Amino acid sequence: MASKFQNRLVGTIVLVALGVIVLPVIFDGDKKYNEGQFASIPLLPKPGDEEDIDSLPPLTQNMPSTPPEGAAEAMTSQAHENEQLEILSNSFLPEPVIAPPPETNRPDPKEAAKPETVSPPKVAAKPAAKPATQPDTAPQGVAYVVQLGALKNANKVQEIVANLRLTGHQVYTVPSSPIQGQLTRIYVGPNASRETLESKLPELRETTGLQGQIKNYKP
Numbered sequence: 293m294a295s296k297f298q299n300r301l302v303g304t305i306v307l308v309a310l311g312v313i314v315l316p317v318i319f320d321g322d323k324k325y326n327e328g329q330f331a332s333i334p335l336l337p338k339p340g341d342e343e344d345i346d347s348l349p350p351l352t353q354n355m356p357s358t359p360p361e362g363a364a365e366a367m368t369s370q371a372h373e374n375e376q377l378e379i380l381s382n383s384f385l386p387e388p389v390i391a392p393p394p395e396t397n398r399p400d401p402k403e404a405a406k407p408e409t410v411s412p413p414k415v416a417a418k419p420a421a422k423p424a425t426q427p428d429t430a431p432q433g434v435a436y437v438v439q440l441g442a443l444k445n446a447n448k449v450q451e452i453v454a455n456l457r458l459t460g461h462q463v464y465t466v467p468s469s470p471i472q473g474q475l476t477r478i479y480v481g482p483n484a485s486r487e488t489l490e491s492k493l494p495e496l497r498e499t500t501g502l503q504g505q506i507k508n509y510k511p
């Protein structure tokens with residue numbers, strides 16, 4: 293491919309050189325002929341030379357309408373060679389380097405898809421509440437009770453209550469917790485049957501040493 297191109301280039305140069313050498317020779321011949329004609333014409337016409345001037349042929353000579361065959365071929369080959377040189381020069385031009393776009397750190401879709409597992413807060417187990425020991429309160433309802441007595445000695449009240457409970461009697465005090473120096477009333481019952489309580493009075497008097505009496509139960 294390179295040798296063919298070199299041969300064409302050498303041929304083109306030769307044709308151009310021939311055109312440069314031959315064409316001036318052709319045109320110079322005509323110029324010399326014209327110079328001879330110009331030299332034979334006087335600057336100022338003499339009397340009686342007007343007829344001679346009219347008889348002279350015109351100085352302008354028709355140029356050939358078509359250029360010589362060698363010049364046309366040289367111009368065509370020169371244009372073709374210029375196109376070939378332009379194509380070759382364009383083929384050797386380095387391709388523009390396009391800088392790659394900067395890489396951005398994209399989050400991994402697998403990592404983004406994983407939801408965070410939020411562990412529920414641990415609730416400390418509360419210890420079971422111990423049932424509060426409630427003091428003995430007077431039973432509620434419509435019935436009868438035996439009021440044994442009212443004492444200020446708190447220790448004596450607690451002793452009588454303990455003995456009555458050991459013998460199976462239902463006992464309560466007002467107030468429920470005896471206070472030393474204050475009156476504390478001792479009651480047995482209540483019971484819906486007055487006769488039942490009356491039958492227990494002798495036993496209660498013997499156990500406590502107190503004279504009890506039956507009263508209506510008032511909660």
